[in-house]
Every structure is written in structure tokens, then in C-alpha cells.
Amino acid sequence: MHKWLDLENKVVIVTGGASGIGQRMCQSFMEQGAQVVIADLCVQEKMENCLSIRCDVTRKDEVERMVHQVMETFGRIDILVNNAGISIPRLLVDDRSKYELDDTVFDQTINLNVKGSFHCAQACARIMLRQKYGVIVNVSSECGKEGSFAQGIYSASKAAIDSLTRTWAKELSPHGIRVVAIAPGPMEATALFNSAYIDAMCHCRHITKEEMQKNYDTVTLLGREGHLEEIANTVLFLVSNRASFITGTTINVSGGKSRG
Ligand SMILES: NC(=O)c1ccc[n+]([C@@H]2O[C@H](COP(=O)([O-])OP(=O)(O)OC[C@H]3O[C@@H](n4cnc5c(N)ncnc54)[C@H](O)[C@@H]3O)[C@@H](O)[C@H]2O)c1
Numbered sequence: 001m002h003k004w005l006d007l008e009n010k011v012v013i014v015t016g017g018a019s020g021i022g023q024r025m026c027q028s029f030m031e032q033g034a035q036v037v038i039a040d041l042c043v044q045e046k047m048e049n050c051l052s053i054r055c056d057v058t059r060k061d062e063v064e065r066m067v068h069q070v071m072e073t074f075g076r077i078d079i080l081v082n083n084a085g086i087s088i089p090r091l092l093v094d095d096r097s098k099y100e101l102d103d104t105v106f107d108q109t110i111n112l113n114v115k116g117s118f119h120c121a122q123a124c125a126r127i128m129l130r131q132k133y134g135v136i137v138n139v140s141s142e143c144g145k146e147g148s149f150a151q152g153i154y155s156a157s158k159a160a161i162d163s164l165t166r167t168w169a170k171e172l173s174p175h176g177i178r179v180v181a182i183a184p185g186p187m188e189a190t191a192l193f194n195s196a197y198i199d200a201m202c203h204c205r206h207i208t209k210e211e212m213q214k215n216y217d218t219v220t221l222l223g224r225e226g227h228l229e230e231i232a233n234t235v236l237f238l239v240s241n242r243a244s245f246i247t248g249t250t251i252n253v254s255g256g257k258s259r260g
Contacts, residue, residue: 008033016084020190024228057116082117089200113157150204169248185254221256
């Protein structure tokens with residue numbers, strides 16, 4: 001597996017790598033001997049083969065500073081994983097006026113999920129174009145394709161990510177750079193599923209917390225939630241040369257679930 005993926009010493013930036021899916025990806029990259037850069041609001045403890053940089057990806061200046069620091073340290077960027085993202089459940093119209101989509105949630109979601117990915121992709125692509133090599137993975141969501149009840153703006157942000165993936169692949173493929181997206185489905189709990197998220201989702205969907213959990217177990221064809229490691233495995237394959245003919249597409253990693 002180690003040699004098969006051939007990721008040893010590859011320089012990998014993972015945004016939002018301090019928690020959840022991103023953290024699991026970083027662990028898998030480190031197991032493969034890659035040089036990992038965690039770009040996150042939260043700085044991590046020092047680890048071997050891992051550089052933690054505090055970076056708010058919604059801020060272009062902070063992304064440029066982070067990329068500059070990576071170049072000063074390693075001299076190249078092989079892989080970018082645009083993983084940092086948020087989901088805040090909101091209805092278009094909430095007759096109980098508690099969880100209705102407003103400009104604040106709209107902007108917060110688009111700024112992180114879409115603009116943050118744009119900032120990082122642009123700064124890294126400038127380097128990758130000079131190298132004539134690189135892979136960008138954008139973390140989308142299965143609900144980006146079909147929409148999802150009470151997740152309108154989140155789903156729209158992920159649809160934008162799918163679309164940007166296709167366009168960036170068209171622009172960058174002639175220069176040896178691949179761009180791929182992955183769309184996870186219902187996953188084992190991460191920090192994304194905080195109490196505010198669960199309360200909002202239960203309110204909007206008129207379900208209890210128990211029903212919400214049961215729903216996650218039954219909506220996939222495989223009858224269970226996905227494991228973070230299963231997302232990491234897919235990403236490691238996609239960034240490796242084993243996936244050298246895959247670009248400009250979104251790969252569902254959702255246990256067969258395809259409707260939000
Ligand atoms: N967990 C799921 O079920 C699921 C399903 C489909 C897609 N996804 C996507 O996977 C990605 C990761 O989700 P997760 O569940 O691991 O979330 P998470 O909340 O566990 O982790 C998100 C990380 O992003 C960081 N972050 C937040 N704002 C940031 C900013 N402005 N700049 C830099 N870092 C920032 C956080 O500090 C955190 O470490 C997201 O894009 C999410 O939309 C998750």
C-alpha cells in the first residue's frame with residue numbers, strides 16, 4: 001500500500017485538517033510518509049512530518065501568507081485538499097421563525113465553503129502551474145447534487161464546488177494539474193454535528209434526535225454511516241498517480257445514497 005500509493009515526501013496542504021474528516025486524512029497522509037500541512041483556525045500540537053499553520057481560509061491575505069510559509073519550508077506544493085467547511089441547517093421559510101435562512105448564515109456558508117476553496121485553489125494553482133504538476137481535491141457533499149431538506153445554502157455551496165471542480169480541471173489539465181471532488185454522504189459524527197446543528201436539524205425536519213440518528217442509519221444502501229477512514233482512503237487514492245486519468249469529476253463516497 002505504501003509504495004502502491006507512492007505518497008512519500010509529497011507536500012500536502014489540508015484545510016480544516018484539525019478536526020473530523022480533515023484530521024483523519026492528515027493521519028492517513030502521515031502514515032504514507034507525506035509532509036502534511038494543516039491549515040486551520042485551530043493550531044495543532046507539534047507532530048513529526050506535520051506543520052500546523054493558523055489560517056482563516058476566508059481571508060485571502062492569510063491564505064497567501066500560509067502558502068508562502070509552505071513554499072519557504074518545502075519549496076513546492078504537490079497536493080491541496082480543500083476540506084474546511086460548515087453546515088448550518090436553515091429553512092427557506094420557517095413559520096416558527098427560529099431557523100430561517102438569513103444573510104448572515106448565507107454569507108458565512110458561501111464565504112467558507114466556496115470562497116475559502118477559491119482562495120486556496122488560486123494560491124496553490126499559481127505554484128502548481130510553475131511546477132507543471134499538482135492535484136487539487138475539493139470536499140463537496142452528496143447533497144450538492146440533489147439538495148437536502150433544511151440544507152439549501154449548504155447544498156448550493158457544494159453544487160458550486162462541483163462546478164468549480166469541472167471548470168478548474170478544464171483550465172489546469174493542460175498544465176499537468178488534476179482537480180477532483182469527493183462527495184461524502186452521512187458520516188460518523190464529527191464536530192460539524194454540534195448541538196446547535198442537531199437542534200436546528202430536528203426542528204426543521206420535525207424529528208427527534210433518535211429519529212435523526214435512525215435516519216442516518218437507513219438512508220444509505222449499505223445501512224450505515226460512513227467512516228472517516230473511508231473518506232481518507234478515497235482521497236489518498238485520488239491524489240496518487242494510481243488515479244492519473246481521473247480529473248474534473250465528483251466521486252460519491254456515500255454508501256450508495258444519492259438523494260439528499
Ligand atoms: N461530516 C459529514 O458528514 C460530511 C458529509 C459531507 C461533506 N462533509 C464535508 O467535509 C468537510 C469536513 O467536515 P467535518 O465534518 O470534518 O467538519 P469539522 O467541523 O469536524 O471540521 C472542520 C474544520 O474546519 C476548520 N475551519 C472552520 N472554519 C475555517 C476557516 N475559516 N479557515 C480554516 N479552517 C476552518 C475547523 O476549525 C475544523 O477543524 C466539510 O467541507 C464538510 O462540508 C462532511
